[in-house]
Amino acid sequence: MKLYVGITDRDWFRFLRFNKAPEMNFWRPKSTSNFGAIQPGELFLFKTRAPENRIVGGAFLVRHTTLPLDLAWATFGDANGVNTLAEFRAKISSIRGDQERNPTIGCTVLTDPFYLDDGSFFDAPSDFASNIVVGKSYDAGVGEGLRLYEQAKLAILNSNPGLYIGDSSSVAEQPRYGSGYLMKPRLGQGGFRVSVLDEYQRRCAITGERTVPVLDAAHIQPYSEFGPHSVSNGLLLRSDLHTLFDKGYMTVTNDLRIEVSGKIREQFSNGRDYYALHGQELKVIPSDHSCRPAREYLEWHQSKCFLG
Numbered sequence: 001m002k003l004y005v006g007i008t009d010r011d012w013f014r015f016l017r018f019n020k021a022p023e024m025n026f027w028r029p030k031s032t033s034n035f036g037a038i039q040p041g042e043l044f045l046f047k048t049r050a051p052e053n054r055i056v057g058g059a060f061l062v063r064h065t066t067l068p069l070d071l072a073w074a075t076f077g078d079a080n081g082v083n084t085l086a087e088f089r090a091k092i093s094s095i096r097g098d099q100e101r102n103p104t105i106g107c108t109v110l111t112d113p114f115y116l117d118d119g120s121f122f123d124a125p126s127d128f129a130s131n132i133v134v135g136k137s138y139d140a141g142v143g144e145g146l147r148l149y150e151q152a153k154l155a156i157l158n159s160n161p162g163l164y165i166g167d168s169s170s171v172a173e174q175p176r177y178g179s180g181y182l183m184k185p186r187l188g189q190g191g192f193r194v195s196v197l198d199e200y201q202r203r204c205a206i207t208g209e210r211t212v213p214v215l216d217a218a219h220i221q222p223y224s225e226f227g228p229h230s231v232s233n234g235l236l237l238r239s240d241l242h243t244l245f246d247k248g249y250m251t252v253t254n255d256l257r258i259e260v261s262g263k264i265r266e267q268f269s270n271g272r273d274y275y276a277l278h279g280q281e282l283k284v285i286p287s288d289h290s291c292r293p294a295r296e297y298l299e300w301h302q303s304k305c306f307l308g
Contacts, residue, residue: 003149004038005055005125006108006135008046012081013056017115023188024059024113025076028106028134029095035064035108037137043152044110047124047135054121058152059110062191065198068102071212076107076190109191114152114159122151192229193217199286200236206258208283209238216242220252220297225304231286232294244274251306254295256282261307 006026016024026044038044038061045058067075069092073085082088093099116122125144128136138145187195196217203210218237221227235252237245244250249261260278264271285292302308 001042001140002038002137003043003045003140003145003152004061004135004137005045005047005128005148007133008048008056009081010048010052013046013048013115015081015083016079016113017057019078020115021079021113023062023076023109023111023190024079024081025072025190026108026110027072027080027092028108029092029103030106031066031104032064032106035106037135043140043149044108045148045152047128048121050130052121053124053128055116055124055148055151056121057113057115057155059113062109062111062187063195063198064106064108065194066104067107067194068104068212070102072105072107075193079188079190107194109194111188111191112186114156116155120155122155187229187231189223189229192219192231192234195231195291196234196236199231199234199288199291200284203236203284204238204241205235205282205284206241206277206280207238214239218242218245220293221300221304222246225300227297227300230294231291233297235293236284245301246305248305248307250274250277251302251308252282252293252298253302254298256285256293258282259306259308263307 008026040061040063042061043058044061046056048054048056069089070085073080073088080088082091089101092103092105096103125136125138125148127144138148140146140149197212197215202212202215204215209215215236216239218235219227219229220233220235223229227233235245241250244264249264251259251261253259258277258280260271260274264274
């Protein structure tokens, strides 16, 4: 089991702490394609720069991905640590040293944070060298890693008594996520969107469309109807298909085939392109079976939403 200490912008941290953000994008100005220092569910600690050089909070890793800047804003909004898209763009541009309007940036998605008060910050690792520019991972079971883990665990329990973490890790009333993990990341809206996007290989589940700006992460059972932010409750859909799906003009059967309602023809005297999809299998599904559409959510949509 590992944890990671990431060098953190003080203003970014204070902005998110003030807003009590439940998830955040720990962004990087360049499109770093991977982040393998820790695994999803492991702890990511925030360390301010010298001369303060303290651990000020932390959160749990959901995943790392890359997104165009405007999509990162649409996905996370002020959970990027600033108030507006213009401010976000200016901040990225100043760090990159260019004027590219919509660069692809690295996005490390974090959830279930804890924010320390100014008087509760604790010491950064004693072996965290001054020439480290991004961060460093530690074994959470020995030495400085163990010390950081124990202090973080106490801070988490103080700030969120309902959240349990342990050595083999679980979240209260949730199954174990896996050996060596602190907890299963609980997705927020932004984490849900990014996870669905990546698990569907950035392609529409129905058509295979790859143009990311027109792809939406759709809930099968809406969040407003008590559907969870879970990838197994999601589909990546082209925006027009997302609208039809949400309004019940289209559904997905238990064997992952598309069913189109006759109401499109009845109400709009149209729909030829959509009826051509009727009976087809989904073109794209996640390779991870646990991320594929779950029967319980599909059956909810079929019975509660579909205009059959």
